[in-house]
Amino acid sequence: MWLFSSRKAQRTAPARRPSAYRPRLEALEDRCLLNAGFLDPTFGTAGAGLVTTAIASINNSGGQGLGQRALIQSDGKVLAIGGSTVRYNADGSLDSSFGSVGIANYSGNGGALQSDGKILLASISGSGGFSLTRLNSNGSLDTSFGNQGVVTTSFSASTAATQIVVQPNGKIVLAGGGGVKSGKSYGAFELARYNPNGSLDTSFGRQGEVTTFFGQFQVSTQALLLQANGELIVAGDTDISAPQEWLLARYNANGGLDTSFGNKGTVTIVSASGAIGSAWVDGAVLYPNAGTPNDGKIAVVGSNAALSSGPVLVRFNTNGSLDTTFGSNGFVPMAIGPFEVAFDSSGRFVVAGVGDVSLERLNPDGTPDTTFGSGGVVTTGLPGTHGDGLVIYPTTGTDTADFGKIAVVGAVGEERGRGGVFDGVFDGFMVARFLPSAPPSAPNFVVSGPASATAGGPFSVTVTATDPNGNVLTNYAGTVDFADLASLDPQAALPANYTFTAGDQGVHTFTVTFYKATDQALFVADTATPTMNGREMGLQVNPGQVARLIFVASPTSVTSGSGFYLYAEALDAYGNLTSFSDTVHFSSSDPNATLPSDETYPGNNRNLGSFILRTKGAQTTTMTDVNDPSLFSTITIQVT
Known part of the structure; x- marks a missing residue:
């Protein structure tokens, strides 16, 4: 078996915020009944329904973020676009024919597939404008496009391309939000249209570019929609230091409003209310032309205190007015904080949510689809995850087995900072795939383990084979395999494949050890029938006791007599940040040094105080635990 090593676009200035609305939802049961919305056991290993790719493989420079867009190829392969571009086979394994073992080191805030299989990436250029990259279907740069595969476009204000669509004639449209112009905030929708070869389409706007100015604040674009008549709709909002507003604009095919x-x-x-975060657009979708009264209407998900105190799904008429025939005067409340919305083949809304990767499905009239999950809502129950891209497998193409399934791309392994609070730093890509409808009832496993464990400490997990009604299958004699979120903890010690014996009576206890302090999950499946599976989600692995101290971000040289600061970290035996509150003492090889007095360790990455070295040459500075002198850290600094 392969290991799992494998909000949306980042804003021009601050990163895209997670939703402030994070309701407590019922997590998926450990007894894995395969209902609509359940993670697809045919995707990934051990029936997991999700895969991850280590952040070490990802180019996360430039604030590109992780896993921001998801695309489905006609053969069922999944493209995850963010800090890099990663392609997975239909079963969730990395596609070794793409890039380097499945990873192409090209980033994007948005992405699109051309009809010939080439891949378009929208991003920010080094000069603060649009960047458009085209990859061949194997993940290499298409050097016939633009300048060796890349096109950049500058605007009068700094901006980043976050949205992209490909028109039927092959022309490409990018959209982004204005940032700063002449040192001042410049709130605008920026658009550019390109010919298929990457040159600007001068018939669009002014020489291929369009700017719609709203005010001296920053603006975010969260959706770009292409109507059947060639008109374009942009949906976005103002950013945190501005009037809190939803913004929509519609452009004629030539770029004029x-x-x-x-x-x-x-x-x-x-x-x-005007309060920061009270008006966010998180996604939008256009009703298709299907011969219904709703043709061409626009659905938007997000939050706006002018409509509701919580997340909402809102419908606009084709002229931009609120459709008061929908829900309550044009909107319906939602149970999850959204980040994207799409239509499935039955015209139902599928909304993906941030935090623990949740989904909500609503009927065409906005009422919850109670056949999906619990009351229309599903959550994986895995803390430390963040969804960013949503896509539904099309009902065309060669991958007929996955028609209608729902894929979510995002990040996994969010680290816990001070006080155990998630800090927005993730360890890798994640792709999760969900079932759109309930398959036949099947046997499954109940996986029972502790809610938390200590890094490096073995703990017990009990696996019980049950029938669809929860009764123990005392005659179960199959073989099970195990998987975890391996990209988070490559050293994890999982049980070897095990064949149940008659003496087990359908129940067996295993030993597991994790070494990285993070939120983990354990997956178990029958090797012959992966639809018989179970999982333990949201296992919090805590760091162990302090094993060493290290100085971090220290200067390599200082000027004699000049003050400087030092910082440190306390680590457990496996390199995890851990708590430490002993008194520390400072010493130096420089007899003329001025050092802080003994103090209680202030915390990881906190200022230890002011240091002054005076004797020129290489000088050492040491921090020692007063209670345990075996805990110390020494650095050498050149004094000039």
């Missing part, structure tokens, strides 16, 4: 939409081409919905 469609004055029949809203107020001369734009729609603004101002938050009633």
Whole structure:
């Protein structure tokens, strides 16, 4: 078996925020009944339904983020686009024919597939404008496109391309939000259209570019929609240091504002409270032309205090007005904090949520689809995960086995900072795949283990084979295999494959050891029938006792007589940050040094105090635990 080593686009200035609304949801049962919305046991190892790729493999430079967009190829392969571009086979394994063992080191805030299988990536250029990259289907740069595979476009204000669509004629449209112009915030929707070869389409806007200015604040673009008549709709919002507003604009095919939409081409919905975070757009989708009264209407997910105190799904008429026939005066409340929305083949809304990777499915009229999960909502129950990209497998192509399934791309392994609070730092990509409808009932496993464990400390997990009604299968004699989120902890010690014996009576206890302090999961499946599976989600692995102290981010040289600061970390035996509160003493090889007095260790990465070295040459500085002198750290600094 292969290991699992494998909000949305980052804003121009601050990173995309997670939703402030994080309701407590019922997690998936350990007894894994295969209901609609359950993780797909045919994706990944040991029936897990998800795979991860280590962050060490990902280029996360430039604030590109992790796993921001998901695309499905006609053969069922999944593209995860973010800090790098990763392709997975239909079963969740990394596609070794793509890039380097499945990973192409090209980043994007947004992505799209061309009809010929080439891949387009939208991002930010080094000069603060749009960057458009085209990859061949094998993950290499398409050097026939633009300048050796890359096109950059500058605007009068700094901006980043976060949205992309490909028109039927092969032309490519990028959209992004304006940032700063001449040192001041410049709130605008920025668009550019390119010919198939990467040159700007001068028939669009002014020489291929369009700017719609809203005010001196920053603006985020969260959706770019292409209508059947060639018109374009952009949905976004103002950023944190601005009036809190939803913003929509519709453009004619030539790039001019469609004055029949809203107020001369734009729609603004101002938050009633004005509080930061009270008006966020998190995704939008366009109703297809299907011969219904809703053709061409626009659905938006997000939050806006002018409509509701919590997350909402809102529908707009084709002229930009609220559709008061939908829900309560145009909106319906949602149970999850959203980050994207899509339609399935039955016209139902599928909404993906941040935090623990959750999904909500609503009927076309906005009511919860109670056949999906619990009351229309599913959550993986895995803390430390963050969803960013949502895609539904199309009902066309060669991968007929996965039609209608739901894939979510995001990040996994969010680290816990001070006080155990998640800090927004993730360890890797994650792709999770969900079932759209309930398969036949099947036997499964109940996986029972502790809620928490200590890094390096073995703990017991009991696996019980049950029938669909939860009765123990005392005659179960199959073989099980195990998987975890291996990209988080490659050293984890999982049980070897095991064949149940008659003496087990359907129940067996195993030993597991994790070494990295993070939130983990354990998956178990029958090797012959992976649909018989079980999982233990949200196991918190805590760091062990302090084993060593290290100085971090220390200067290599200082000027004699000049003050400087030092910082340190306390680590357990496996390199995890851990708590430490003993008194520490400082000493130096420099007899003329000025050092801080003995003090209680202030915490990891906290200022230890002011240091001054005066004797020129290489000088050492040491921090020692007063209670346990075997705990110390020494650095050498050149004094000039």
